Amino acid sequence: MKQINGYSKLSKEEKIDWVVSNYFSGDVSVKQELLSYWHEDVAVQKIFDDFCENTLTNMYMPYGVAPNFLINGSWYCLPMAIEESSVVAAMANAGKFWGERGGFHATIIGTTKIGQVHFTYVGDKQILFEQFPVLKKELLEGAKYLTVNMDARGGGVLDVELIDMTAFEADYFQLKVSFETCDSMGANFINSVLEEYATLLKEYVTRNNFPGTLKVILSIVSNYTPDCLVRAWVECPIEDLGIVGGLQPREFAEKVRMAVRIAEVDPHRATTHNKGIYNGVDAVIIATGNDFRAVEACGHTYAARNGRYSSLTHCSLENDTFKFWIDLPLAVGTVGGLTQLHPLVKRSLQILGNPDAKQLMQFAAVAGLAQNFAALRALTTVGIQQGHMKMHLLNILNYLEATEREKEQALAYFKDKVVSFTTTRVLLEQLRSASKEVE
Numbered sequence: 001m002k003q004i005n006g007y008s009k010l011s012k013e014e015k016i017d018w019v020v021s022n023y024f025s026g027d028v029s030v031k032q033e034l035l036s037y038w039h040e041d042v043a044v045q046k047i048f049d050d051f052c053e054n055t056l057t058n059m060y061m062p063y064g065v066a067p068n069f070l071i072n073g074s075w076y077c078l079p080m081a082i083e084e085s086s087v088v089a090a091m092a093n094a095g096k097f098w099g100e101r102g103g104f105h106a107t108i109i110g111t112t113k114i115g116q117v118h119f120t121y122v123g124d125k126q127i128l129f130e131q132f133p134v135l136k137k138e139l140l141e142g143a144k145y146l147t148v149n150m151d152a153r154g155g156g157v158l159d160v161e162l163i164d165m166t167a168f169e170a171d172y173f174q175l176k177v178s179f180e181t182c183d184s185m186g187a188n189f190i191n192s193v194l195e196e197y198a199t200l201l202k203e204y205v206t207r208n209n210f211p212g213t214l215k216v217i218l219s220i221v222s223n224y225t226p227d228c229l230v231r232a233w234v235e236c237p238i239e240d241l242g243i244v245g246g247l248q249p250r251e252f253a254e255k256v257r258m259a260v261r262i263a264e265v266d267p268h269r270a271t272t273h274n275k276g277i278y279n280g281v282d283a284v285i286i287a288t289g290n291d292f293r294a295v296e297a298c299g300h301t302y303a304a305r306n307g308r309y310s311s312l313t314h315c316s317l318e319n320d321t322f323k324f325w326i327d328l329p330l331a332v333g334t335v336g337g338l339t340q341l342h343p344l345v346k347r348s349l350q351i352l353g354n355p356d357a358k359q360l361m362q363f364a365a366v367a368g369l370a371q372n373f374a375a376l377r378a379l380t381t382v383g384i385q386q387g388h389m390k391m392h393l394l395n396i397l398n399y400l401e402a403t404e405r406e407k408e409q410a411l412a413y414f415k416d417k418v419v420s421f422t423t424t425r426v427l428l429e430q431l432r433s434a435s436k437e438v439e
């Protein structure tokens, strides 16, 4: 029996029992395992349970920090939640490298967010455009009760535009609304305003006896926010790069510039290049309780804004200066959502000095840039596998249930050798049989 009605109405334990009996032949050890990940403090566990429907237990993810990040002249420690073994180590490398060369710089280019009411109007579109200035006033006034708090915080609705989309699809129009949502990510606020606008739009058309037929299709925030944009960069005289991975400074700089250029022109490479950037961005976004799916979706659309998917970072070597930068659209919040609820998110924000949304945009962009620099530094010199496999070795050793002593021996053994699952297993077998002989 693998279908069930009313699963969400069961108690948490009943939900676990159903899964265990249907997928683990009722094995009580599986139930015990799931229960063992519950938080011992019932009140904390209740918070996690309520984030989502049908919660059975918690899934752990490493939570770490990358200290020593010099950003706009101050030192920061970046909290990161990520399961990929080499990411935090790479961050630490890049943080140290640029900390000795003036640090990271970041500036906000814009903070505008977008929402849309998509609708069809079958009839003469001229009347829509003629009436729009009056309608716009009514929309702004009619949703004031929803925007008054945000207005008081210095945000709110910035503009409402009527867009003719009939070149793409017959009878299709949209209200494109721009917002300032201050320190909140703003999706809930934006969606509430948009739904109110949709209602007011329909009322207006009915009340004024428009000759055509208007149908609202949907109203929703757009996760594409090209005008909610942050720039982060590093720069130094090329000579100051020093010898990197055995390469002279200029040769290293030229290889990095070319590596970035390849990602600018080749979508296959750009995808991996940008994935590496999001290793850093997502880790900070998750640790601070923000929506990494929205952040990623936005970044990838931005990366394709010129009609061809391309690199999010850029590099120039003008006037003997190495300059490496990222322009990243990031809609994030430091109030609302999970930020006041998840205990570790609160800690992350404290570690960052309780930043506002603009500062958090800067931290996340720096994390992306640092991660990309670390990847390019390895890729253009010793290759990526050396660092990756060292971290991966620990995962293999844990999987093979190596003791702390065996881990030390394995790390020493693989210092100058290529790591693989088989060689690690064989090494452990040798170590174990050698220690048996000694006994």
Ligand code: MEV
Binding pocket: 084, 272, 273, 274, 275, 276, 277, 279, 375, 376, 379, 384
């Ligand atoms: C791996 O998670 C990320 C990299 O592949 C990024 C890149 O190739 O630039 C190392």
